[in-house]
Amino acid sequence: MNSRGMLVWRILAILGWLGLVAVIGTVQIWRQHGGGPRTLAAQESRAAWPTGEYFLEGSPDSISNPEVASALAQAKSLSRAFRYAAQQVLPTVVKIRTVTLPGRLGSDRLPGFPFGDMLPPENPFSPRSQPSPGLGSGVIIHPEGIVLTNRHVVEDSQEVIVQLYDGREYRAADVRSDDQTDLAVLRIVPESPLPAARLGDSDQLEIGDWVIAIGHPFELEQTVSAGIISAKGRTLSAVQRARFLQTDAAINPGNSGGPLVNLEGEVVGINTAIFSRTGGNQGIGFAIPINLAKWVVPHLIEFGRVPRSYIGIELVALTPSEAKRAGVEQGVLVGRVFPGSPAEKAGIRREDIIVSYDGRPIRDPADLQELVERSPADTEHQIEVLRDGRKIALAVVVKPMPEDFGPRTLGGFYQNRDWGMLATDMTPQAARRLGVKINQGVLVIHVDPGRPAAAAGLREGMIIVEVGGKAVSNTAEFREAIRSFSLAEGIPITVESRDGRKQLVVRLNQ
Structure with a gap:
């Protein structure tokens, strides 16, 4: 073999050796990274569960940022305040179950105001043919069994059952209510004194103050939600003698009559109504200030009514x-x-x-x-x-x-709950504001959506001038005139507005 042939063989030998080294190295790396054939036992061995602690834990001491640590401490302090307030009042909050007499229209239970808690969804304005169950909340305000709630929770009820925090149940022995404020008191007869809530001073509340709402929304017992006072002095058409506290604490059907509580654990309001387009909480709830209840309740207990x-x-x-x-x-x-x-x-x-x-x-x-x-x-x-x-x-x-x-005079209001309408006597001052020449009649100032008045076409600013072809010059004449007609069959009325005169018929089930 000449020198040229020997050179070729040497080069081939070197290349072969390098290739073998590369293959061996690749296999070794493959095995180190989980490749290659292994037995099932080996795989199971590598998949064994770890032992020892399974969760990561930490403590505030491990937070090195002082600003974060301070913020967490403040948040926990607020949490403790909420917890304290809830613990003070929860034992005094009751669930109220009712059975309403059949044949009633339930006209006070306006859709979304106050809570239409258990109204039949198909038609809340048709007469009930069967006893209707209802659900609400209340709060014990006296150890001997006096419960404060909303009138619309117990109105027209054949039976009222009060369930305490510990599950005991009592039938209400007496129910007294005031339709002008939508407040009611119930009397139960317990075997021993009951825990009673402390009442605060609602006049001391300011916008932005923290509050909690407690009740039984959707039959979920002892539910607590938190929020702030969003506004004060709100007026709502269906309750004429109350200026409400507005809150964004979650309030839902079943909360009616439950307490609104400050961070001191004092009741400052009675949850009464929501503004909602869906029937559920939308962050706008209303509570009757407890100072109004402090004035109403003693009259109800002593006289059975509220003299004004x-x-x-x-x-x-x-x-x-x-x-x-x-x-x-x-x-x-x-x-x-x-x-x-x-x-x-x-x-x-x-x-x-x-x-x-x-x-x-x-x-x-x-x-x-x-x-x-x-x-x-x-x-x-x-x-x-x-x-x-x-x-x-x-x-x-x-x-x-x-x-x-x-309500039709001192406050300037007349309310027809069957129609879902709030009105007042027409005056020359109102005529000037509306730009009409009519000085007499019944001025419609609010119509509840979905009620018979709205369904008939009545709108705010219209003036009712006739009922059944007979002229009416004020709310007193209007109230007397509609007594001759049946709302179920339809009541013909004539209304005036800047658009002219028109005829309407107000009836149920439109």
């Missing part, structure tokens, strides 16, 4: 432009003075602007209504009015409110 005083005037809220023209920042306009009323005897006149009552400023009709109604009957009070640019002091002696006077 009146002065006999119809009030109209001042618009900002009207207040500016009159030279006042706030007040209410007297739209009418009823003949023979305390107001007439005191010298109050139509078009007067009432600016104070016993030295207290009057911002809106609800302010004056509340002060007058809570004044003891036959007591004298000072009213300051603005008349022709001059302030005049008058003395008025309040009198017991007549049974048929009610």
